[in-house]
Amino acid sequence: MRVENKSSQFRVASAVFNxxxxxxxxxxxxxxxxDIIYANSAxxxxxxxxxxxxxxxxxxxxxxxxxxxxxxxxxxxRATLAVKVDFWLNVFGIATALVNAFVHSRDAYAVIPxxxxxxxATVVALAIGRVILAWQNVSFKEFGHE
Numbered sequence: 550m551r552v553e554n555k556s557s558q559f560r561v562a563s564a565v566f567n568x569x570x571x572x573x574x575x576x577x578x579x580x581x582x583x584d585i586i587y588a589n590s591a592x593x594x595x596x597x598x599x600x601x602x603x604x605x606x607x608x609x610x611x612x613x614x615x616x617x618x619x620x621x622x623x624x625x626x627r628a629t630l631a632v633k634v635d636f637w638l639n640v641f642g643i644a645t646a647l648v649n650a651f652v653h654s655r656d657a658y659a660v661i662p663x664x665x666x667x668x669x670a671t672v673v674a675l676a677i678g679r680v681i682l683a684w685q686n687v688s689f690k691e692f693g694h695e
Contacts, residue, residue: 562616570613574675576606577646581668597661598666600653603646610643629677631685635678642674 578600587595621628621636628636649667653660 553575566613566616573606573610576602577671581672585666588617593657603650603653607646631681635682638674638678645670
């Protein structure tokens with residue numbers, strides 16, 4: 550077993566990252582579900598709810614991505630390829646979620662089908678990133694640094 554003396558700043562950033570990182574994914578999955586329900590029912594409640602959810606997901610995505618940006622690109626140790634790919638997939642997913650937020654600002658049925666496809670792209674990008682990290686057995690606790 551290796552004992553490491555990590556700074557308290559790293560521990561706080563790691564705790565914040567681990568706390569906030571899964572939240573946007575949950576919001577974006579809910580947006581996808583609500584968009585699919587809306588496409589099949591045309592009940593305005595679902596599209597308005599998904600507009601709020603995508604906005605909240607974007608708000609919760611800011612802090613973990615900034616922490617991840619620092620540790621992947623400016624940290625002292627080198628990030629693995631899996632961590633870098635996950636970073637770019639998250640950037641792509643958040644960019645599509647941002648476009649999706651603008652699409653959801655439209656009137657009711659004008660959201661369909663663009664909102665559904667953007668929701669699918671967002672969820673798939675974030676899910677692939679998580680699968681790649683799991684496949685490479687990368688620990689979120691250490692941001693992929695060895």
